[in-house]
Amino acid sequence: MTDYHSNSKTVEFFEGDVDHSYAVAIAPESKYSVHNMPGFIIHRSLEVASDSSESVYKGSEDYFTFACRYGDTSPNLVSRLITGPVFNLNGQVLGIVVDDIEYKFWPKKPRKEDGSQEIIHEDLFYRAGYFLKVAIRVNNLQQDLRSMVKDNDWQNGLKKIATERRV
Numbered sequence: 487m488t489d490y491h492s493n494s495k496t497v498e499f500f501e502g503d504v505d506h507s508y509a510v511a512i513a514p515e516s517k518y519s520v521h522n523m524p525g526f527i528i529h530r531s532l533e534v535a536s537d538s539s540e541s542v543y544k545g546s547e548d549y550f551t552f553a554c555r556y557g558d559t560s561p562n563l564v565s566r567l568i569t570g571p572v573f574n575l576n577g578q579v580l581g582i583v584v585d586d587i588e589y590k591f592w593p594k595k596p597r598k599e600d601g602s603q604e605i606i607h608e609d610l611f612y613r614a615g616y617f618l619k620v621a622i623r624v625n626n627l628q629q630d631l632r633s634m635v636k637d638n639d640w641q642n643g644l645k646k647i648a649t650e651r652r653v
Contacts, residue, residue: 497571499624500578504530504550509580510573511554525554532620548626550581552619572621581621
């Protein structure tokens with residue numbers, strides 16, 4: 487419960503490793519409402535290495551892939567689920583959606599006529615590309631917040647900043 491919304495509850499962050507499991511996100515249904523959107527954690531880590539070495543790109547392991555049947559777009563074809571929490575089935579936040587799997591990562595081949603890039607299985611991209619969401623793990627988000635506010639208790643650090651700005 488919060489001071490302004492008596493029916494609200496404070497979210498609880500999951501502590502631990504994200505694993506392959508069922509999960510739920512909240513997505514826009516209309517201008518005025520949202521709905522629960524079930525899905526599944528497909529990749530528990532997006533850890534990638536450079537093709538020239540075996541070293542892992544720093545930070546790539548901080549993200550996971552959430553698959554869901556939500557490809558709604560706005561009139562300008564931008565995904566309507568740009569960000570939002572991903573919950574485990576116990577109601578704890580696992581991470582925050584930060585993006586869709588992007589076109590630039592989908593396999594392509596050159597067109598014969600003009601040499602431009604053609605998406606391989608374009609129909610699958612449009613069906614599946616919007617259904618795969620990239621999310622940052624909540625524990626990594628909390629580390630980033632601690633670093634930004636320079637306080638181990640990031641919630642307290644945010645309150646201090648808000649208070650200082652009001653004065």
